Amino acid sequence: MIRKIIHIDEEKCNGCGACAAACHEGAIEMVNGKARLVRENFCDGFGDCLPGCPAGAISFEEREAPEYDEQAVKKAQEAKKMETVKQGHREGCPGSAMMQFARQEQETAPVIAGKPVSRLTQWPCQIKLVPTQAPFFDGARLLIAADCTAYAYANMHEDFMRGKVTLIGCPKLDDVDYTEKLTAIIRDNQIRSVTIVRMEVPCCGGLQRAAQNALQSSGKFIPWQVVTVSRDGKILD
Numbered sequence: 490m491i492r493k494i495i496h497i498d499e500e501k502c503n504g505c506g507a508c509a510a511a512c513h514e515g516a517i518e519m520v521n522g523k524a525r526l527v528r529e530n531f532c533d534g535f536g537d538c539l540p541g542c543p544a545g546a547i548s549f550e551e552r553e554a555p556e557y558d559e560q561a562v563k564k565a566q567e568a569k570k571m572e573t574v575k576q577g578h579r580e581g582c583p584g585s586a587m588m589q590f591a592r593q594e595q596e597t598a599p600v601i602a603g604k605p606v607s608r609l610t611q612w613p614c615q616i617k618l619v620p621t622q623a624p625f626f627d628g629a630r631l632l633i634a635a636d637c638t639a640y641a642y643a644n645m646h647e648d649f650m651r652g653k654v655t656l657i658g659c660p661k662l663d664d665v666d667y668t669e670k671l672t673a674i675i676r677d678n679q680i681r682s683v684t685i686v687r688m689e690v691p692c693c694g695g696l697q698r699a700a701q702n703a704l705q706s707s708g709k710f711i712p713w714q715v716v717t718v719s720r721d722g723k724i725l726d
Contacts, residue, residue: 501546508538530555608650616658626678660695671703683713
């Protein structure tokens, strides 16, 4: 099809990379020190890359080019996010590296050698740190719990964490809306059920709303429930 698309003059290009950084779709890459339009179907023709070019090497042209593929762009952007998360785990804090724990030998025994066993099945467990896609999400029953619940409710591991993938957070302390991330986790993985465990305090409502909004936004019909824990450690509903 004939459409408007960018043109990069490699003779003028000084290799600064400003256009590649400005292209949110990932159509431009640096090749041998020069900017190059490497994915024509990723170029939307809006020209976000033009204003940032100090050498005036970018212009519009109308020519035969593949149609802009929005779905392919979104897929590539999600893959890039995943790689960024994985890279951060590899190069960042070693404590954030993904791990999955085998608990088969403890499946029926709440106590081994006189001590309670852990029911945590994966690492990390903080909502802010966990990737949106990971092997432990495949077929998982998801527990989304407020940080304080494990301290207020004595039998958290046996009654709620056992057999589930556990995600914890505090919207007040993290100062973030978890909706977008939880939506991606539920939408992009085969989640079997969702249990939300929150404290009775009002600020925990943010965690519940984020989880409920994520369930709705995911477009999936998944069994879910909300359990509220009182400040003195009792189940209220």
